[in-house]
Amino acid sequence: MFKLARITTVPISLEKLLNNQLLFMKDYYDVTAISSDKEHLEKIGQSQNIPVYAIEMTRKITLWKDLKALWKLYRYFKKEQPLIVHTHTPKAGTIGMIASKLAGVPHRLHTVAGLPLLEINGNKRKLLNLVEKVTYSCASKIYPNSFGLKNIIIQEGFCKPEKLKIIANGSTNGIDSQFFNPEAISEETVLDLKKSLRINPDDFVFVYVGRLTGDKGINELLTAFKKISSEFNHTKLLLVGFFEPELDPLHIDTESEIQNNKRIVFVPFQKDIRPYYAVSNVLVFPSYREGFPNAVMEAGAMGLPAIVTNINGCNEIIEDCKNGILIPAKDTDALFTAMKKIISDTALRNYLQQNARPMVVPRFEQIVLWKALLDEYQKLETHV
Numbered sequence: 001m002f003k004l005a006r007i008t009t010v011p012i013s014l015e016k017l018l019n020n021q022l023l024f025m026k027d028y029y030d031v032t033a034i035s036s037d038k039e040h041l042e043k044i045g046q047s048q049n050i051p052v053y054a055i056e057m058t059r060k061i062t063l064w065k066d067l068k069a070l071w072k073l074y075r076y077f078k079k080e081q082p083l084i085v086h087t088h089t090p091k092a093g094t095i096g097m098i099a100s101k102l103a104g105v106p107h108r109l110h111t112v113a114g115l116p117l118l119e120i121n122g123n124k125r126k127l128l129n130l131v132e133k134v135t136y137s138c139a140s141k142i143y144p145n146s147f148g149l150k151n152i153i154i155q156e157g158f159c160k161p162e163k164l165k166i167i168a169n170g171s172t173n174g175i176d177s178q179f180f181n182p183e184a185i186s187e188e189t190v191l192d193l194k195k196s197l198r199i200n201p202d203d204f205v206f207v208y209v210g211r212l213t214g215d216k217g218i219n220e221l222l223t224a225f226k227k228i229s230s231e232f233n234h235t236k237l238l239l240v241g242f243f244e245p246e247l248d249p250l251h252i253d254t255e256s257e258i259q260n261n262k263r264i265v266f267v268p269f270q271k272d273i274r275p276y277y278a279v280s281n282v283l284v285f286p287s288y289r290e291g292f293p294n295a296v297m298e299a300g301a302m303g304l305p306a307i308v309t310n311i312n313g314c315n316e317i318i319e320d321c322k323n324g325i326l327i328p329a330k331d332t333d334a335l336f337t338a339m340k341k342i343i344s345d346t347a348l349r350n351y352l353q354q355n356a357r358p359m360v361v362p363r364f365e366q367i368v369l370w371k372a373l374l375d376e377y378q379k380l381e382t383h384v
Contacts, residue, residue, distance in 0.1 A: 002381060003082035004029035007096040009057045009089040011040040017088060017113070017172050017294070023048045024370050029377070032080070034073070035092070057091050059247065061127075070095050077103035084109060084377060088172065090116065094131055097138035107380045110139045112149055113172050113291030114313075119215050132158050139163070141376075145292040146170045148312020167372050170316055171292045174366035180301035182357075185278040193275050197265050199236055204343055207238040207280035207304075209273060209295040210287075212258075213248035217286030217309065217329070222254045222264075224336040229263045232343055237284075240267045240276050277302040282342050282349075288329050290314055300324075300360035305352030307338045317364075321348070323355040 006022060008014050014022070014033050025031050031050050035041050038054035045052035053076060055069050077085065077100055086109040087096035093110045100108045117128035136142055136159035143165055144150040150164050168174070178184075199205060206225065212218050218239075225237045239258065243250070250258075258264055270276060277283070283299035283306040290313035296306055297317055306324035308314040318324035325342065327334040342349050 001028075001030045002084070003080060004031050004377070005034055005053075005077075005080070005082045005085045005096075005100075006031065007034040007085065007087045007092045009036065009059055009092040011035045011037050011044050013089050014041075015044050019173060020048075020176075020366075021173055021370060021373075022050055025374065025377075026050055028374060029084075032082075034076075034096075055095075057095060059089075059091055066091070066095060070099050073099035074103050077105055081105075083107060084380060086111070088113060090131075090135075093139075094135045097135045101138040106140075106383070108138060108140045109143065109376075110135060110141075111143045111145060111172055112153065113145045114289060115149070115152065115291075116215075116289070118152070118289045129156070129158075132156075136163065141165060143167055145172045146290070146313040146316050148316065149291055152312065165376075167376065168369040169363045170313070171294075171297065171364050171369060173294070174369035175294075175297045175301050175360060175364045176366045177301050177357075177361040180274060180277075180298050182278060182303045185274055189275050190278050194279050197238070197267070197279065199238075199265070199279055200234065203234050203236045204232065205236045205238055205280040206282050206284045206339065207240065207276060207299070208284050209240045209276070209298070210285070210293070211248075212239060212241050212243045212250065214250060215248055215288045217288060217335075219251050219254045220330060220332045220335055221284060221286050222257045223332045224339055225264070226257060226261070227336050228339050228343070229261070231340070235263060235343070237261075237264045238267065238276060238280055239264065240270055240273060242269045273298065274302060277304055280304060282307060282339075283324075284335075284339065285309070285314065286327070286329070286335050287311065287314065292316070297360055297364055300356045303353060303357050305342070305349065305356050307335070307342065317360065319359070321352075323352055323359040325352075 022031050034053045036057045041052045041054050055072050057069050084107045085100040085105050087093040088111045097108055142163050154161050229235050277299055283304050285296055285308045292313040299306055306318055308318050309329040310326040320326040325338045327338050
């Protein structure tokens with residue numbers, strides 16, 4: 001069996017962004033998962049029954065640690081000689097692509113699932129642009145996970161268009177439509193969860209799932225919801241995720257609103273997110289930038305319409321006024337108007353809801369994407 005190394009900066013990306021994909025690939029390749037946080041990584045290895053290799057990496061720019069990680073990874077590749085190295089997330093991509101190029105790995109693949117640098121300016125942006133170009137130059141193939149992201153990469157001049165390819169219809173891992181299915185969650189589970197979250201039977205629930213950071217539009221969401229809750233009595237905002245105060249802190253008044261507004265329910269990161277979609281009416285996802293957002297796919301598969309920003313990834317899942325509403329990024333007024341409309345216009349909401357699952361499942365079924373990626377790998381076997 002040929003060797004395949006899959007690398008992410010932190011293990012949660014292996015666990016969530018690539019859930020069960022490595023298990024599928026294990027039937028065809030000798031798969032090793034590489035990431036940081038040895039303890040967490042080893043648990044993932046046990047659950048997926050695959051070997052792991054821990055290398056300390058950080059999501060920040062830490063030159064000395066990055067050089068140490070690069071050297072360790074280079075030595076590992078020289079020893080193991082994988083046929084394919086496939087990286088995800090920015091830091092793992094840079095270190096993994098440089099190390100595999102230096103070690104002479106024949107096929108060096110990098111998936112781009114968003115570009116954090118798009119929200120950065122000045123000298124730091126110039127540095128990050130350079131790093132991105134180095135990453136892509138060391139890769140033999142780049143897989144943007146959305147068509148919009150592919151266009152941005154070409155516009156920014158990060159690499160030649162012929163090096164880019166979208167797998168299937170986009171996304172990094174697709175959606176398991178049997179798992180993300182409203183029928184999989186019992187009415188009893190929904191009622192119990194509503195009770196524990198203090199959601200009343202007549203409450204209209206907006207849900208957000210993901211990182212609670214500035215570039216996810218959380219400041220705008222909280223401002224818009226404050227206005228919504230002053231106009232509509234029976235509304236709740238359910239926030240499921242985690243904060244990143246060191247990387248992208250929220251405004252102080254936003255944090256205060258989350259802590260003090262009784263209509264806002266905060267729940268930390270959940271292993272099984274499905275019941276939280278099941279107690280909600282609409283997903284709100286006002287992100288500034290994306291690759292291909294899993295939350296929008298998951299919510300759609302669970303039968304929820306979505307209010308999302310008109311950015312790449314989001315606008316490849318949501319069609320305006322068909323299975324959701326598209327709004328401009330960073331526009332609090334547009335977000336408020338869309339939230340108000342979806343509460344007030346029952347006919348529109350029912351129409352969007354009726355289309356939500358049928359518009360996601362056929363296009364992004366997980367096994368279709370896995371097979372398309374496997375086909376990519378197998379084509380490479382003839383070019384050793």
